Amino acid sequence: MVVQGIACSSLTQLNEEEMDMRRGPWTMEEDLILMNYIAMHGEGRWNSLARCAGLKRTGKSCRLRWLNYLRPDIRRGNITPEEQFLILELHSRWGNRWSKIAQQLPGRTDNEIKNYWRTRVQKHAKQLQCDVHSKQFQDVMRYIWMPRLMERISVASGELPAAECMNLTQTDQTSGCKQCETGPEISGCTGSCSESAGSIGTTSTEFGKPECDRLSGSSGTHNHDVCWPEAAPQNPTGYAYEQELPELDQYWGGEEYENMWSMEDIWQLTQ
DNA sequence: AAAAATTACAACCGCAGAGGG
């Protein structure tokens, strides 16, 4: 984590360099320089790193480029339904704490999650003509989108029904499994430790609360009772899950999803 | 085929907190 001490530019040189700092998109050459430098000297002390590596970039810029793009453990590609579910759940709990949310999604950056939220979720709130933080929108997420996502997750895994996959903990809402020290990821319902599903559905958000306020009681196991999403009698949105909403064929970005909201729907929601 | 609109995402900015001198 520490850049080894290297004789770098003098202060005067530094000031001169600051005058013509590069901005905008990074070139492949800059990326290579940054990667090589970090491979040799480690990351951290970004200002001096930028200087010593000979990059005409601010330390901030180098840090951002590394963390959001060049890091070897960055995960690329579409956000999976599992990840979407987690983002929704964690955001409902923590709000715009993007870095905190990102910590629960290995390989994803706070920037990526933030962008996802802004482009997808806020867009849908806009379609619903309600604020993303409104109770109405929260209910739609909680009682419609998230159950749908869970459905997709369980169908995709071809394993147990979603509800049985949701081994939840209500004891620790911020950390992962105390026993196996995993983070709160959606488990693949493998039968191994899956308390990691994490604090999903915990009391703080009251997500799924009516059905999930109880634990199995067998402390020390990952066997908390969960009865969601199949049973959601308190669904306040006015929709019946199976009848009134189209399938989420392409989860959030699905065509049908895009078309599923109308003024009538909104009216229904407000009732 | 071209223009306009929209989307997705990389990058920047400003602020706040921590730590050292």
Added chain:
DNA sequence: ACCCTCTGCGGTTGTAATTTT
């Protein structure tokens, strides 16, 4: 106690790519 630098975070912007008209 104060100042300065570094770091990290969340908000915002710019723009390339894609889709629609």
